Amino acid sequence: MTDAPIPSRAPNETPADDAIVPFAVESLDLRGRVVRLGPALDAILTGHDYPLPISKLLGEAIALTVLLGSSLKFDGRFILQTQADGPVRMLVVDFVSPGKVRACARFDPGHLERAIADGKDSPGELLGTGHLAMTIDQGSGMNRYQGLVALSGGSLEDAAHEYFLRSEQIPTRVRLAVAQEYSAYDAADPAGGRRPRWRAGGLLLQFLPAKAERMRGPDLDPGDAPEGTAPHAVAEDEAWIEGRSLVETIEDVELIDPALSSERLLYRLFHEHGVRVFRPVDVLARCTCSRDGVRSMLKSFSQDDRDHMVENGMISVTCEFCTSNYRFDPAEVADAAE
Numbered sequence: 396m397t398d399a400p401i402p403s404r405a406p407n408e409t410p411a412d413d414a415i416v417p418f419a420v421e422s423l424d425l426r427g428r429v430v431r432l433g434p435a436l437d438a439i440l441t442g443h444d445y446p447l448p449i450s451k452l453l454g455e456a457i458a459l460t461v462l463l464g465s466s467l468k469f470d471g472r473f474i475l476q477t478q479a480d481g482p483v484r485m486l487v488v489d490f491v492s493p494g495k496v497r498a499c500a501r502f503d504p505g506h507l508e509r510a511i512a513d514g515k516d517s518p519g520e521l522l523g524t525g526h527l528a529m530t531i532d533q534g535s536g537m538n539r540y541q542g543l544v545a546l547s548g549g550s551l552e553d554a555a556h557e558y559f560l561r562s563e564q565i566p567t568r569v570r571l572a573v574a575q576e577y578s579a580y581d582a583a584d585p586a587g588g589r590r591p592r593w594r595a596g597g598l599l600l601q602f603l604p605a606k607a608e609r610m611r612g613p614d615l616d617p618g619d620a621p622e623g624t625a626p627h628a629v630a631e632d633e634a635w636i637e638g639r640s641l642v643e644t645i646e647d648v649e650l651i652d653p654a655l656s657s658e659r660l661l662y663r664l665f666h667e668h669g670v671r672v673f674r675p676v677d678v679l680a681r682c683t684c685s686r687d688g689v690r691s692m693l694k695s696f697s698q699d700d701r702d703h704m705v706e707n708g709m710i711s712v713t714c715e716f717c718t719s720n721y722r723f724d725p726a727e728v729a730d731a732a733e
């Protein structure tokens with residue numbers, strides 16, 4: 396690899412949580428991002444206090460959403476949503492560029508309890524069969540773009556690979572890991588700092604050569620070919636085989652290790668080929684709900700719908716993402732009100 400770019404400096408060894416590090420391995424035509432989530436993830440998952448398997452799955456969905464949403468090249472919103480027939484009916488993760496994230500889940504407690512008792516609580520089993528929708532919203536007046544991929548008992552990583560293969564035709568590998576860390580001690584924590592904290596890590600790698608034909612993989616299905624015809628096989632590009640093989644060696648512990656910096660992780664994977672990192676982007680756990688937003692939503696309802704929401708003389712709305720409660724006098728949101 397005589398033509399590999401020489402790194403201009405040694406990897407930064409200081410780990411940084413709640414940050415996305417974009418990178419490129421130019422000698423292999425690879426681009427990607429690493430995300431490490433600590434306090435932001437912990438704030439979201441601890442706030443909801445869902446059962447453990449749901450928290451872990453939602454944590455994976457958050458890491459995946461941050462990896463995908465942080466690729467937006469404009470001010471906008473990226474929403475990842477699952478809808479399926481498993482114990483987890485719905486996951487919603489909402490990412491607003493450059494780095495605000497919020498998330499929630501809906502699940503069936505009885506169904507979840509049975510799944511756990513039967514040992515059927517892998518991410519794929521929790522989701523079941525349904526679909527994963529990814530929506531890009533550029534804001535007022537702009538088109539929304541939505542991509543869909545089937546969920547059929549596999550993980551969120553599997554769904555992401557399938558989506559990029561079928562919809563975008565970009566060879567992609569995603570790794571996600573979520574865990575609770577017990578060793579952290581925070582003297583400022585009123586609970587004495589002795590509670591487990593959620594952490595997550597993720598890595599997205601894509602093969603983006605200048606010549607599009609190099610991205611071709613095996614054909615998806617035989618199409619109209621007569622029965623018995625062997626599927627048309629195209630060899631994967633050597634550079635992509637190298638890249639995805641390296642990513643497949645990443646262990647969960649490397650993704651969530653609070654002492655291992657993202658740059659050091661990238662160096663471990665790609666040092667032979669030369670890896671270039673770009674300016675990190677911070678991730679914040681922030682809900683975008685507001686009293687004004689909820690007021691506009693209520694005003695968009697029919698008077699009849701609003702009348703049905705009145706309890707003890709007030710309309711009360713709780714944000715499903717952050718549990719903030721907003722209370723309105725019905726007169727404030729009535730049709731005639733300003």
Ligand SMILES: [Zn+2]
Pocket residue numbers: 682683684714715716717718719
């Ligand atoms: Zn909220």
